[in-house]
Each structure stands twice: as C-alpha cells, then as structure tokens.
Amino acid sequence: MVTMDITGNTVFIPGATSGIGLGLALRLHAAGNTVIIGGRRAELLESIAAEHPGIHTVVIDTTDPSSIASAASSVLASHPSLNVLVAMAGIMLPENLRDPAFLEVAERTVVTNLLGPIRLVAAFEPALERQPSAAIITVTSGLAYVPLPATPTYSATKAAIHSFSDAMRVQLADTSVQVIELAPPATQTTLMNLDQNPHALPLDDFLDEVMQLLASQPDAEQILVERVKNQRFAEAEGRYASVLAAQSGRAN
Template sequence: MKISNRTVFIAGGTSGIGLELGRRFAAAGSAVILGGRRTDLLAELEGEGFATVEIDVADQDSVDRARDAILRDHPGLDAIVTMAGVGFPEDLRDPAHFTAAKQTIDINLLGTIRVIDAFTPHLIDRGTGTIITVSSGIGFLPFPLMPTYAATKAAVHAYSEALRAQLDGTGVEVAELVPPAVATHMGSANPNALGLDEFATEVMGLLETEPTPREILVERVLMHRWAERDGTYDELVAQRSRALATLPGRQ
C-alpha cells in the first residue's frame, strides 16, 4: 500500500505499536489521527503535532462520536488501523477469570468490529481505502497463560478473512498485521520480545509491498504463523505451557 499522502486513523494509537506506526506514517508524509482513552496522553501527542481523538472501543457511543469528529475534520480519511487491545493472564480453574475474559473480548474482538463498522460505509463510498486489523502470533500458536487473548486474536484473523471477502470489489483492501511479542508495555515481561523500532521498520517495509500483503508477517512471527504446517505446533505449545507455573498455587 502507499504509505505517503494518506490519512490514517489508528484506534489505540497513544502508546506502543500503534504510536510507533503513527510516527512512521507521519514521517512518510501521511496525516495521522491517533485515538485512545487517556486524555493526558492525547494532550501530549497533540503537542507533538498529531491530530487526536478520544475513543473507547468498548463503548459504541464513544466510537460513534470519534467517527463523527474524524470524518468532519478529515473527510479524506482512507486508512484505518484497529490497534486497541488488552491481554491478561487467566487461571481457567478459577471462575473469577471471567471478568478478565469479558473485558478482553469486548476490547480486542468487539472493539475491532465496532471501529470497522463505524468507518466501512465511508470507505466504501470513497471506493478506495485500507483497513488494517491487528491479530497476533498468539492467535496462531496459543499462549496458554493468556487464553482469552489468544482466542480473540484468532477471531480477529477469521474476521479479517471474512471482511476481505465481503469487501471484494469495493476498492477497500484488508490487511492483517500479525505481531510477535514486541517490546512494549504489554510485551515487556518477555526477554525475547522484538525491539519496537526493529518491528516497526520491518512492518512499514512490508506494508509498502504492492499489492498490499493479506498478512503482514515479520520474520520473528513466522514460527508462530506456520507452526501447524511445519509440525512444530504441539512442541511449541508445550513449551509455552510452562508459563502456567507462574499462576498462584501452580508451583
């Protein structure tokens, strides 16, 4: 996809991967709108010159207000990135985990759908544009310590595939970004996490490929994406299951 002279909205763009990609799009010459819940971070980013919008992807009214404000001020909007996401360890032996599971589904999966639904009519009317969904390597190779996170990311993958098929012929393309563990706040506990700068550089290079790849796969995530095909799935899931020992009472 063309990364310059675009107007890009990143939902969940106030930190981590979303913010870094926003900076890369801006450096390439695109207008960038960063969305998030924390008004203090939005104010800081306005000071950097970004357009910002308050949005809570778990709240339909908030999504609708953000859409209206963005399309009023940026009618040329032609790219959406659904970056917002959360993830929590869960003990599935303890029914109390359901609170975390519900929040994860509401933000990661339903939040993705809310944002896509809000802007799809605009992009279809334009007859061109790009939707970038964000799944995860964990959606293809589960991390048993974070079961609902993995489930939502697998669902985002399936939803992206269906969305692409349904938008075929409209001029709106769908690309799925599949990050591995990246050294952000969420991935900070993983000593093997890929550096944010390295990840963003590789992602932007892949995004520039024509035609836009259906899946944006950096080198580090290939072992996750193709584990079943390569016959390494069971072994890798068993390795990743060792993290369950960190749950209370599992030592």
C-alpha cells in the same frame, strides 16, 4: 485490485497512545501520511500531540459503542479524506481458569479485543468504501495461530479477528477497501511487561520491518515479520504441538 500506498493517506489509529499503536502512528506520519490517533485520556492525547506536531487526536473508548460513534462522526467530519483505519484495540491479561475471577477478565477482553475492532469496522467501513483507495488494517498476533495458555481469551480473540479479517476481505473484494492483517510476535511493549523481556522483539526493529513490508508488498493480505512466522506457520509445517509446548513453558 486497489492496493495501499505507504504515503499520502489519512489514517485513523485508535488505541495508539503507547506501544505498537503509537509507534506505527509516528512511522506513518513520518512517511507522509496524515495521522489521527485515538485514546481514552484527553490529557495524554494532548501531551502526545504537543510532543509530535502534526499528529491529530480524538478521544475514543473502544469498549463503548456510543464513544466509537461519536469519534467516527468527529474524525470523518474533520478528515473527510480518511482512507485507512487501523482497527487496533487490545488488552492482554493472564487468566487462571480455575479461579472464578477469570470470567470478568475474559468478558472484558472479548469486549475490547473482539467487539472493539468489529464496531470500528462497522462505524468506518461505509466512509472508506467511498474513497477511491482505502484499507482496513486489523491487528492480530502470533498467538492467533498458537495460543499462549496463560492468556487463553486474548489468544482466542486474536484468532477470531484473524478469521473476521479473512471473511471481511472476501466480502469487500469488489470494493476499493483492502483488508490487511498485521500479526505481531512478542514485541517489547508494556503489554504483559514485554518491555522487560529480552527475548521479545525490540519495538523499533518490529516497526522497521513492518514499514518495509508495507512499502514492498502493497497488495499484501498479511504483514508478517520474520519473528512471527514460527507461530503463523506452525500448524501447516507440523510444528504446532512443539510451539504450544514451548509457549506453555513460558506461561509457567
């Protein structure tokens, strides 16, 4: 099986203008990879590129199929050696299922978190398969395994991406494309104001552990930091109900 090296790759990370995406982009660049980040706001991308020389950028809206197609064409033309896609696209908003307004949030979450990564895979997989060694890294969440009741659609989309990743890995098993699922726990980013939550994992600590795991486990199917294992293995270890109850308490 072809496995991912931690350096010498050409990596595209859409949705990488802040938080985990930007942090991962900077760590991968520092490790000796060519990194292209994507986002909707050209001025923000320009600012990041100016602050971090060597980071390449492209405008992309992962909710828009035509924008994905345009960005894919641009990235593959300028970086024909592209061999790693981090299919990262996500919004996380609270929903009250008794409020009819929740439906708009739910639909937008599905388009962004589920259709976005699937469309990215569709746009880039053929080119990745032509590389001698390639990887698709999907980004799920500990909430893919035990939902946060306050964010039901977010949790459901992450569970769907986990399932999609497993199925994609089987379908691509005889190709050069490795499929890796990255499942973060609650991490201190602006998502749901987690940067203000002292119980969330500090972003730098998360990134330290992710880079160590990528380096030490090149054939990994999942990248699981220690903090996420409580959720990841809750059902297998008979703790699902208690973890769900704890997450229900945090949701109130």
